[in-house]
Amino acid sequence: MDIDIFSVKPVILWTDIMIWLLVISASAFLLMLRQNPEARAQWRQVFSSRLGMVTFVIILSYIALALVDSLHFRKALPPVEGQNSSTVYYSNTVHSVLDLALGEMGELKERSYSAPLSLKSFTKENMIDASGEPYRDYPDLQHAGSHLNDPADYNTDLLLQSATGMGKGLIVGLILCTLLKMSTRRSTFPWGAAMATILVIAMVLGWLIHMGNLYHVLGTDRAGNDALYASIKGIRTGVLIGTLATLIMMPIAITLGIFAGYFRGWVDDVVQYLYTTLSSIPGILLIAAAILQFQVFIDLNPGYFEVGLEKADARFLGLCFILGITSWAGLCRLLRAETLKISQLPYVQAAHAFGVSHIRVISRHILPNVMHIILITFVLDFSGLILAEAVLSYIGVGVDSTMPSWGNMINLARSELSQDPVVWWNLIGAFFFMFTLVLSANLFSDLVNDAFNPKNRQERAV
């Protein structure tokens, strides 16, 4: 895929904007926390364990892939003969920067199923041999191993190309490790664990990308699409749903929770009524109803969307929003209870006595003291939301069916295990990528919870 930098038109999706904004504000938030000695000690506790380092590096690489996949553009079409060359038409397919890094992996389409690293199709077809006689055999794949001169070289080529791919990854990994080493010379954190993780990830990625351009490393699905490519593209959906859904609900939950606990009286009654009502509706039905209605709206108003991807993106944003609404009540309840407690403390009373305004008391005395609850909720919800996406996509009220996601992969592959011979690679692809991320997120969130939850800290002190 060669590309001329001047012949692309950027496509800016709403979710792209939001995830980049999130990254920027999260970095600002972390910089702010650096000034707080207590928070620094807590983060130090998280990262002084090897497990914390390893899981953080894994999560970070998922987020990096998702970010690279959130820079979209459309390529210019080559001018047609006899057409006015001053107007440029752009392709209707949207690519991302990640597609450039993956090379041709996404464009190597076969006709149907093929097993991982296979040279032949998975099903027999009628073919005609050189002499015109029809026969039935497994046809060669169009894009797997097409660089081989002789199929007998297959085994040696696999080894050779694997070594090349891992070698490339290793070089990149070593460069990253050297940079890391240079910038962390005198620190006491377990950087060795981080470097080992970086090397492993770099080698795996190098192998996957190199081999993915020569073979179908995870095979192909029923429509002949590369399963590895689909799994990698699913990363963006997973990471975004895990972060944006919580992010969207946070301002509402924080404002209402703190207001209810601080002002009490009728404000408290209203907020409690709101979250009891919302949480009494079964979550899955509320999501289903909202998404179905939103889809009707999208379908009836095609004018708002220039390319198909924007429709899928609008639905995705709607999904994040409604997921946020359904999980909003929990955080709001926690914040209300904590604010009730804090606003009784002497320093808040003293602030009142000095005539400090409500806004200032909330922002200076209450908000900083409930920050740990917000952080813990954000980290704990992340993995649950990724798992929820898979279930919702299976039910048909998750992300758009054209959007690459692990839920959609599982949904397409759900009956493949009952086929004979069994097709297992599509499920394995989604399983592997999803499990690694969710497991890392769960382990990491445990460490964050241990470090930041005051209840745990007291237990340790005893």
Place this chain on the structure above:
Amino acid sequence: MFAYIIRRLLYAIPILIGVNLITFFLFFVVNSPGDVARAHLGEKYVTQDAIDNWVQEKGYHYPLMFNGEAEGLAKATDTIFFQKSLKLFTFDFGQADDGRNISSDVLTRMGPSLALAVPSFIIGIWVNICVALVVVMFRGTRLDKAAIALLVSLMSISGLFYIIGGQYIVATLWRLVPISGFEPGPMAWKFLILPIIIGVVSGIGLGARWYRTLFLESADQDFARTARAKGVSELGVLFRHVLPNALLPILTGIVVVIPSLFMGSLLMEAFFGIPGLGSYMLDAIRAQDFAIVRTMVFVGSVLYIIGLILTDISYTIADPRVRLN
């Protein structure tokens, strides 16, 4: 306590009205019934007549909140809000979009749902508590760490994989039970045993880990130490002293979902072809039958509120110190 229950029931009414308003907004204000009809009948090649017909047939032709053309009380009753939303309070669910009676569907499908949900629920809690207590017994050792790692790994696997994998291994490879289907009566166990096992296994990771943290809080407290000093065995300490003391937080988590067991499990019923309310909802969602979805939202909310009240009552039974007022 009686007065308390009455008050809680009265408090439930504004909540249910709120639920009603939310569903009303979602189903009739976001998109007009005409829009829904257009989406149902196909977007482009549909005449206005066909849309009007569909709307009329389903009874969506009234104005939303206020009918200016009607006389007297009918100004309020001949509206979509009254006909479709408020009537839910009388448990008059009306008809699905395909013309079937929702109330009778709900009643016939409740049985299979309960047959699957109740055993999964009870066995699940029992297994989770036992696993958690065994892990707590080995607290502070390597075994404890290994067990936690295993539990976290188990909870990191999507429920879909448990179902797909379990169905493949037990039903397709080993051919021990039928892959899916249902048969009323005593032979139903053949179809139910696999989903129950999968339901229990897929819940162990999250459940046992949660119970473990609860038990850890009381495992080394004074009363547990006294019991050990008296010579009570470790198992006895855990089951006789630690478990009852952790009962309140356990009840908080489980009593609230008991009424909701009626709703069945969406995924299990769909994968195993069990004709319960879960698959009923899934079919309705896939067919975009909004009448059924609306009804189930209402039923689900009622069951949840009953669950909240039951939780409070269960506190007074589990802990005599708790007084409701």
